[in-house]
Amino acid sequence: xxxxxxxxxxxxxxxxxxxxxxAGLKDEAVIGxxxxxxxxxxxxxxxxQNFYMLGxxxxxxxxxxxxxxxxxxxxxxxxxxxxxxxxxxxxxxTIATLAPKNLxxxxxxxxxxxxxxxxxxxxxxxxxxxxxxxxxxxxxxSWAADEDDFERLIEQSKxxxxxxxxxxxxxxxxxxxxxRRDPVQIRERFMHGMGVRQLL
Amino acid sequence: MAAAEQASSKDKAKEKxxxxxxxxxxxVLQTLKRNEIKxxxxxxDRVLTTLIKDLHADPYFTTxxxxxxxxxxxxxxxxxxxxxxxxxxxxTSGFAxxxxxxxxxxxxxxxxxxxxxxxxxxxxxxxYGQALxxxxxxxxxxxxxxxxxxxxxxxxxxxxxxxxxxxAITTQAPVALILSPLxxxxxxxxx
Numbered sequence: 001x002x003x004x005x006x007x008x009x010x011x012x013x014x015x016x017x018x019x020x021x022x023a024g025l026k027d028e029a030v031i032g033x034x035x036x037x038x039x040x041x042x043x044x045x046x047x048x049q050n051f052y053m054l055g056x057x058x059x060x061x062x063x064x065x066x067x068x069x070x071x072x073x074x075x076x077x078x079x080x081x082x083x084x085x086x087x088x089x090x091x092x093x094t095i096a097t098l099a100p101k102n103l104x105x106x107x108x109x110x111x112x113x114x115x116x117x118x119x120x121x122x123x124x125x126x127x128x129x130x131x132x133x134x135x136x137x138x139x140x141x142s143w144a145a146d147e148d149d150f151e152r153l154i155e156q157s158k159x160x161x162x163x164x165x166x167x168x169x170x171x172x173x174x175x176x177x178x179x180r181r182d183p184v185q186i187r188e189r190f191m192h193g194m195g196v197r198q199l200l
Numbered sequence: 201m202a203a204a205e206q207a208s209s210k211d212k213a214k215e216k217x218x219x220x221x222x223x224x225x226x227x228v229l230q231t232l233k234r235n236e237i238k239x240x241x242x243x244x245d246r247v248l249t250t251l252i253k254d255l256h257a258d259p260y261f262t263t264x265x266x267x268x269x270x271x272x273x274x275x276x277x278x279x280x281x282x283x284x285x286x287x288x289x290x291x292t293s294g295f296a297x298x299x300x301x302x303x304x305x306x307x308x309x310x311x312x313x314x315x316x317x318x319x320x321x322x323x324x325x326x327x328y329g330q331a332l333x334x335x336x337x338x339x340x341x342x343x344x345x346x347x348x349x350x351x352x353x354x355x356x357x358x359x360x361x362x363x364x365x366x367x368a369i370t371t372q373a374p375v376a377l378i379l380s381p382l383x384x385x386x387x388x389x390x391x
Contacts, residue, residue: 055304059274066278069239069262090267098264183308187281196283
């Protein structure tokens with residue numbers, strides 16, 4: 001896999017990309033990061049295999065790593081914002097070391113803390129998130145050039161020999177819909193979706 | 201296998217079983233195993249060295265370092281929701297970084313997060329920063345109404361650890377097991 005420079009990629013839309021991802025899913029797990037990322041995941045159509053974070057910014061990839069380690073046969077997707085990932089960059093090293101091949105990470109990069117008023121992140125101008133992931137040891141890391149490329153990279157990740165990270169440049173459109181905010185219900189449904197709980 | 205090697209591996213096995221019964225780290229390892237806790241991410245601490253080494257040496261466990269304690273909490277939370285039990289090892293200063301993830305993930309989602317915290321900052325601490333940060337730990341646990349126990353005695357360790365783990369799992373609530381220097385010997389200023 002070759003990496004593409006961030007500034008050469010098309011600016012896409014998070015809800016559109018999330019819909020494209022969800023449309024191709026069966027029983028794969030999806031961990032949605034805090035805020036707009038999981039609003040769009042919810043709006044793309046609720047599935048019991050989706051986990052929605054209500055806080056703990058930056059932990060979408062670590063939570064997804066835990067799911068991937070517990071269920072190595074299930075494909076696990078994680079959707080994270082660039083600001084959130086900045087809070088927990090060290091997790092890329094952990095993931096590179098454990099190298100779960102069933103983990104696909106998507107970084108929704110618009111360079112802003114959108115949900116708090118769209119202030120730029122400290123990485124907005126000078127930091128290339130995909131280059132950081134590559135340097136952290138995640139060899140399958142690349143920017144998606146456009147929507148078709150995103151879909152191709154998602155498909156490719158399903159056969160990858162290690163974890164995959166896909167960077168997408170997105171616009172600053174707010175999330176679509178709002179996730180229901182009942183943490184116990186979210187967890188219980190997710191555990192049902194993971195096949196470790198029966199619904200009452 | 202040569203006779204000498206056989207004898208030495210027997211000695212090692214004997215040593216191991218003594219360890220399991222008589223050392224704090226041996227008891228912690230056996231208690232984790234008995235409760236089917238397989239995933240043990242950690243941020244290291246000098247006092248935990250032997251436990252971490254023994255966890256790495258035992259193929260039953262998947263154990264690895266993380267860059268931050270929060271990350272380890274995220275990992276074991278995800279793993280538990282997908283059917284694998286875990287516990288996190290850390291020291292006092294690491295616990296101090298966790299208030300947000302405890303209050304926004306472990307507590308509200310009702311996740312049985314099991315934490316072993318090696319206690320720095322007390323009983324002869326030499327680092328002023330550790331002494332201060334230690335005093336933030338129990339108020340944070342109390343303010344979240346989280347179960348916590350400070351273990352000081354070897355003869356109480358198995359009971360407290362085993363029962364606390366079982367309570368955490370059955371009540372779906374986090375627990376912090378604080379390993380006092382009275383139990384572990386702590387870290388001493390030896391320079």
